[in-house]
Structures are given as structure tokens and as C-alpha cells.
Amino acid sequence: MIPTADGPARRFFLMPIPPTPNGGLHLGHIAGPYLRMDMVGRYLKAQGHQVDVISAVDGFDSYVAWKGMQEGRSAEEVCRHYHAAIAGDLAALDIHVDTFLDLVQGPYAARHARNATAMIEQMVRRGLTETVTEKVLYSRSTGRYLVGAWVSGICPVCRAGVAGYFCEACGALFRPEEMGEPAARAGDADLEWREVDNLFLRVTDRPALEAHVAASGAPEAFAALVRRQLDRENDLFRLTAPGSWGVAWPPDRRGNPRVLFEAAWEYALTCGDLYAETDPGHRHPMRSDSGVTTLISFGIDNAVLLLAGTIALMTAADGRKPFDYVLTNYFYNLEGAKFSTSRRHVIWATDIVGKTPASSDAVRAFMARESPERETTNFDIGSFITFATDDLAGTLQGRIDLAQRSLDASGPRPLATPEALRTPLAQALAAFDDAFRLNAFSAHAASAVLDGWARLGGVELTRADHAYGWLKGLAYFAAPIMPRLAAHVWHRLGHDLPVLRRELDAASVPRRGLGPATLFQPLSAASLQPCLPESLAPAAPTRPA
Numbered sequence: 001m002i003p004t005a006d007g008p009a010r011r012f013f014l015m016p017i018p019p020t021p022n023g024g025l026h027l028g029h030i031a032g033p034y035l036r037m038d039m040v041g042r043y044l045k046a047q048g049h050q051v052d053v054i055s056a057v058d059g060f061d062s063y064v065a066w067k068g069m070q071e072g073r074s075a076e077e078v079c080r081h082y083h084a085a086i087a088g089d090l091a092a093l094d095i096h097v098d099t100f101l102d103l104v105q106g107p108y109a110a111r112h113a114r115n116a117t118a119m120i121e122q123m124v125r126r127g128l129t130e131t132v133t134e135k136v137l138y139s140r141s142t143g144r145y146l147v148g149a150w151v152s153g154i155c156p157v158c159r160a161g162v163a164g165y166f167c168e169a170c171g172a173l174f175r176p177e178e179m180g181e182p183a184a185r186a187g188d189a190d191l192e193w194r195e196v197d198n199l200f201l202r203v204t205d206r207p208a209l210e211a212h213v214a215a216s217g218a219p220e221a222f223a224a225l226v227r228r229q230l231d232r233e234n235d236l237f238r239l240t241a242p243g244s245w246g247v248a249w250p251p252d253r254r255g256n257p258r259v260l261f262e263a264a265w266e267y268a269l270t271c272g273d274l275y276a277e278t279d280p281g282h283r284h285p286m287r288s289d290s291g292v293t294t295l296i297s298f299g300i301d302n303a304v305l306l307l308a309g310t311i312a313l314m315t316a317a318d319g320r321k322p323f324d325y326v327l328t329n330y331f332y333n334l335e336g337a338k339f340s341t342s343r344r345h346v347i348w349a350t351d352i353v354g355k356t357p358a359s360s361d362a363v364r365a366f367m368a369r370e371s372p373e374r375e376t377t378n379f380d381i382g383s384f385i386t387f388a389t390d391d392l393a394g395t396l397q398g399r400i401d402l403a404q405r406s407l408d409a410s411g412p413r414p415l416a417t418p419e420a421l422r423t424p425l426a427q428a429l430a431a432f433d434d435a436f437r438l439n440a441f442s443a444h445a446a447s448a449v450l451d452g453w454a455r456l457g458g459v460e461l462t463r464a465d466h467a468y469g470w471l472k473g474l475a476y477f478a479a480p481i482m483p484r485l486a487a488h489v490w491h492r493l494g495h496d497l498p499v500l501r502r503e504l505d506a507a508s509v510p511r512r513g514l515g516p517a518t519l520f521q522p523l524s525a526a527s528l529q530p531c532l533p534e535s536l537a538p539a540a541p542t543r544p545a
Helices: 027-046 062-071 075-092 109-125 206-215 220-232 265-277 300-316 349-354 360-369 381-409 419-435 443-454 464-478 483-492 525-531
Strands: 011-016 050-057 099-102 129-139 151-154 161-163 180-184 191-202 236-238 240-242 258-260 293-299 325-329 332-334 377-379
Touching: 011 027, 011 265, 027 050, 027 075, 027 293, 027 325, 027 332, 027 349, 027 360, 027 377, 027 443, 050 075, 050 265, 062 075, 075 099, 075 349, 099 265, 109 129, 109 191, 109 258, 109 265, 109 300, 129 180, 191 240, 191 300, 206 220, 206 300, 220 300, 236 300, 265 300, 293 300, 300 325, 349 360, 349 525, 360 381, 360 443, 360 483, 381 443, 381 464, 381 483, 381 525, 419 443, 419 464, 443 464, 464 483
Parallel strands: 011 050, 011 293, 050 099, 293 325, 332 377
Antiparallel strands: 129 191, 151 161, 151 180, 191 236, 240 258
């Protein structure tokens, strides 16, 4: 499905996966679900569609409580602090979110709990749940159930090391008693295995679930994870877990406290409430009759939660629908190794644009080029320096400067894209639209179109009409990827923001007297040093004995 400007404007609800507020966002986070969703949102807006981007932080993740233990403050305080920090990280790289909620506290917290509880109560009433007795490690000394961040061990599926009953390496969710070599991570002592009753959803129409996974745009590798998970669990999906940090569910028959097991569906309900309240004409986007196209973005580590849990629950719920489309990604490494906050092997989003000459546009464009959409990719610092210095500050800045000088010299008169550029523009537009198919979005392909237009041959940039047409195409193709460049050029061409596709054919009078603008700065290893982690710091010189 290609949502171009042809036809009436449509409504879209976009929800980037809620990040865990136990720290800021690094480039490994941004390159996947956040940049990719932002690109799609900006493309849709350029087509004239109505787009609302609403998300939240995943404040009930066990790692929030873990961070509270490390920092000596309550989980609520941790959530509040990092909610604000993450909002700043997104803004630093121009990732637009209309509303970004903290659902642990604040005006929507109570509603969030009611929404989630009501959904599971509906599943119970309709006979779609099963109670499963599990064995969970419990610390008599601390009164803590060892789940999530509090326990480490070995994945029973791929034998990789894990924290909690989820494996990042292979995507498996497993039962507590299946973990190999379980061990307390926070010094919990006097351990025993306790029986706990937990609720599971029974997937009653697996062919329909698998068909929706395929139609949503999920890659086959992600769909395979869902099939494996449902095979292992005999078509059951977890709804509750033992513990006290989360949306509360009544204790089991033995008195063990339980909370709801989060899988993003509950955030869709509450974020959807906010969407419906922003405009009297809006319906809740997750209603089956809403007329709103919905998208969610997430990485392979959340594939089972989103593609099995959320689709199964929303399909089973009365009058609801799952997300129409999904934007997925693999991991994004730093210098060949996984981003890791514990090893301090990270580049923080705020640092790279706040402490160095690197622009948000340069970082976004490089990560779009290297998008981890088909496989794990890598942020290579040397390649980024070359790209920002040679391709952007050198070649692209030079062509923009030449084109703008031509416009300034032409006098105040209306200009339009010349006939000589209309065929290459039409070809580039078709390729760009293809890159933004909602069931097969490719940031890499979109980046290739922008790069091809930036280097377009046969353009006489000393001619005002050629300069105008080339700059106009550049602004349009840059809008989802390098929004600051796009806004600058579009304004210089005499148009008002936002960049809109329907104005590509319209003539305009370029604005004059604005002077040259330096859009990109050359970079070096030294200039990037303030944002680099200790793991990438140059070795100290060895003094002779």
C-alpha cells in the first residue's frame, strides 16, 4: 500500500514502541523504531494526510525498578526523570512525537490501568484464558519474585545468556522453570521455588493471526519467531506475571501478587484514547470501524510481544483491531559491537548533536543509509565522518550554494521546475513512493533516492530554472530524512512550510537577501571525541622507559 497524495486525505495513528525509562536513548535505539517511524510520519504529512504520533514510556518494565535500586530512588522517580530525558533525546534528533505520555503517573495513569484491566477481564469473561501453574524463584529474605531484571540464566532455546524469561538473542519467551542456571542478580538470598498461577490467552484462530502478521509487513524472519513461540506454548500467550511493579491483577489462590504482562496493546488503548480526544471527529484508532490507518514500530527483540500478543488480544477483543502495519528492525551496532549501557559502549542521541559539530540531519541521513531493516547494521565512526565531511559538507553543500547563488542572481520572478527535470523527477518520485509502501517500508531505499537526486547529473545549476527545480526536488526528498535541510530550502524557494507534494508543480518566487547558509560542518575524530564512549577512546601514548 502506497499512501501517496493522490485521492482524499486520510487519517493515520502512529505509535513508536514505548521505550523503557531506565536511561536515555542512544543511537542504537534511534536508528530502529524511532527514526523509521519519524520518516514515515513526515512522508505521510508531505502527501497531505493527517498524522498523529502518540507514544509513552514503558514505565512498568522491571528495569525501571532495577534502575531505582541502583540510583537509590523510587521507581516512580526514575520513570519521571527518564521520561523527560527521553523526550529530550527524541527532540535532539528531530524525532517528532505529538504527545509522549508517562502512564505510571500523571493524568492518564489511572485510565491506563483501567483500560488494561478491562481488556483482560473481557478475555476471562469470554472464556479465552487459561490458568497455568508455574514455578518461580522467590527470595524469602527480600520478598521478591525473581522475574525480569532480577534474574539471569541461560535461554532454553538457543543457550544464550539472558536476564529474565526473554531472550534477545533468539526472541524466545519461556517459562520461569525452563531457564537454565537461574541466579539472582541483586543479591536476593534464601531462594525457593514457588508455585504461582498465571493467566494465558488462548489463540483460537491461529491462521487468521498468521495472515495478519504477513499482511502487516512483518518480515518472514519475524513471522517465524511468532510461529515458533506459539508452537512451544501450544497457542498460549502470557497475560500475567508474579510481582508488584506494574498494573495490578488480583493475587492467585495462594496469595501471590500478580501484575499484567505488558505487550504494547495496553499502550495502544490509552494512546488511542488521547488521539480520540484531540478532535471531535476522531474515533479511537484501534476500533475496527475507526477508518484510521494504524502503525507501530519495534525491533526484533519485541517481535513476539507485538506480533503474537498484541495481534491476538486486539483481534479477540470486541470492536477492536490490531495495528494495520508494523515497521520492524534488527539491531544497530556501534563499531561492530552491540550498543551497551552497562559496558558504556554507547553514543547518546543528545550528546552527538549537543557536544559536537554533527547536525541532526547528518546523523539521521547516515543512519537512514545504514538502516537495520533487513539485518543488523553498524554505526561506523570513520564512515560517518567521511559521509558528513565529503558527501554533505563537501559535495551537497557546494551544489546547494551554487544553486542558491543562481537564484539570487536571477532577480525576483516566479520560477517552476523546467521540462528538462520533469522526467528524472517523475522517476525519482515513483521510486520514493515505492520506498514508503507501508507493508514494505525501506529507509535505505528512500535514502538512495535522496542521494541519487542530490548527485543528479545533467543539471545546469548556473541556470536559475534548473537550480530551482533541483532544489525543489531536494527539499521534497529530504523532508523525511533531513528535515532541517528540507525546511531551509523550501523556505528559500518561496514556499511556506510544511513541505507538500502537491506544491512540487507550483511556481513560486524565491526569497532573496537571506545570504548563504552553512548546513553541514566537516567532522573529524577529534571533533566527535566529546560524544564517544570510553570504549572507543584512543589509547594513551606509551612513554619510553
